[in-house]
Amino acid sequence: MKISGKVALITGGAGGLGKAFAAALLRAKAKAVCLVDISSRGKEVAEDLRLQYPPSQVDFYHCDVMNYDLFKGAFDFVQKRFGAIDIVCNNAGMAASDHNVSGSIRTLRLNLEAVYFGTKLGMDYMDKESGRGGVIINVASMAAFLPLMGSMCYNASKAGVVALTKSAGVPEQYEMTGVRVNALCPSFTETPLLDTSSGLREMIAQLPNHPIMSPEYVAEGFQQLVENEELCGAVMRVTPQKGIEIVPNRRKDRNSSSKL
Ligand SMILES: NC(=O)C1=CN([C@@H]2O[C@H](COP(=O)(O)OP(=O)(O)OC[C@H]3O[C@@H](n4cnc5c(N)ncnc54)[C@H](O)[C@@H]3O)[C@@H](O)[C@H]2O)C=CC1
Numbered sequence: 001m002k003i004s005g006k007v008a009l010i011t012g013g014a015g016g017l018g019k020a021f022a023a024a025l026l027r028a029k030a031k032a033v034c035l036v037d038i039s040s041r042g043k044e045v046a047e048d049l050r051l052q053y054p055p056s057q058v059d060f061y062h063c064d065v066m067n068y069d070l071f072k073g074a075f076d077f078v079q080k081r082f083g084a085i086d087i088v089c090n091n092a093g094m095a096a097s098d099h100n101v102s103g104s105i106r107t108l109r110l111n112l113e114a115v116y117f118g119t120k121l122g123m124d125y126m127d128k129e130s131g132r133g134g135v136i137i138n139v140a141s142m143a144a145f146l147p148l149m150g151s152m153c154y155n156a157s158k159a160g161v162v163a164l165t166k167s168a169g170v171p172e173q174y175e176m177t178g179v180r181v182n183a184l185c186p187s188f189t190e191t192p193l194l195d196t197s198s199g200l201r202e203m204i205a206q207l208p209n210h211p212i213m214s215p216e217y218v219a220e221g222f223q224q225l226v227e228n229e230e231l232c233g234a235v236m237r238v239t240p241q242k243g244i245e246i247v248p249n250r251r252k253d254r255n256s257s258s259k260l
């Protein structure tokens with residue numbers, strides 16, 4: 001998809017990766033980006049981006065994406081204001097350690113349930129019937145494949161996002177909807193999330209050859225998932241060791257008559 005002139009909705013847009021994704025779209029001349037976040041910090045982030053990237057429009061919509069009706073309100077707002085939605089990024093996320101039961105349940109709800117809401121809403125608003133097609137990027141993590149110790153629900157939520165995305169992005173579905181759905185799986189990235197779990201930075205520092213990536217580098221992968229029309233149901237890993245790579249899709253190696 002050519003980004004120029006397009007309209008995007010990014011959840012968790014007040015945070016590290018969400019802001020970097022918004023900036024990447026704005027540099028590529030998106031018409032408008034709406035940052036959807038529970039933190040009122042999003043207002044200043046939107047203001048900052050608006051000043052940096054005229055004449056693109058940048059809005060902030062305050063919303064808890066774990067509430068389906070409130071989240072739908074964000075889609076209605078963007079649709080009404082700009083006439084269409086082309087790009088949805090389900091990025092809002094959190095991490096809690098295993099001993100924190102309520103935090104772990106909230107992690108599953110925000111990182112997986114709300115990504116389901118955003119994927120369903122993205123399809124409802126962008127499919128060929130109500131919209132003009134589009135692309136959904138769901139932010140998972142390398143933790144989907146290489147679990148972080150002490151973060152069962154975080155790891156499970158991210159593995160769930162990968163499975164959910166592959167399901168939503170099967171080619172047969174894309175033919176009907178015109179909406180591509182892809183997953184982005186970064187390794188450790190320099191954002192405020194790394195300061196929410198005690199001892200996490202120390203643990204990362206002890207890993208051999210494990211530099212923390214910049215949000216701007218991860219945003220390069222994000223931009224490829226938006227732009228490359230070949231990618232649907234794709235899972236992209238972004239790591240300092242291997243760079244930006246697409247996880248091979250086994251379906252392609254199978255007999256073409258198989259639906260599995
Ligand atoms: N930083 C890292 O090392 C990695 C992060 N990720 C994923 O990237 C995504 C973005 O995280 P970061 O930018 O790193 O963290 P962050 O903490 O900077 O950003 C998360 C954003 O989500 C927002 N948010 C939290 N609860 C919300 C809710 N109920 N409704 C709406 N917004 C809500 C926060 O206010 C915040 O702005 C997350 O899904 C995270 O799991 C994946 C791999 C590595």
Ligand SMILES: CC/C=C\CC(=O)/C=C/C=C\C=C\C=C\[C@@H](O)[C@@H](O)C/C=C\CCC(=O)O
Pocket residue numbers: 095096140141142143145146147148151154186187188193194197200210239240241242
């Ligand atoms: C608690 C939340 C904290 C951080 C956010 C997050 O999502 C962290 C990611 C966790 C795991 C990252 C693992 C990263 C591994 C890579 O850097 C490489 O070591 C892996 C490279 C290739 C993989 C080879 C393979 O498949 O085995």
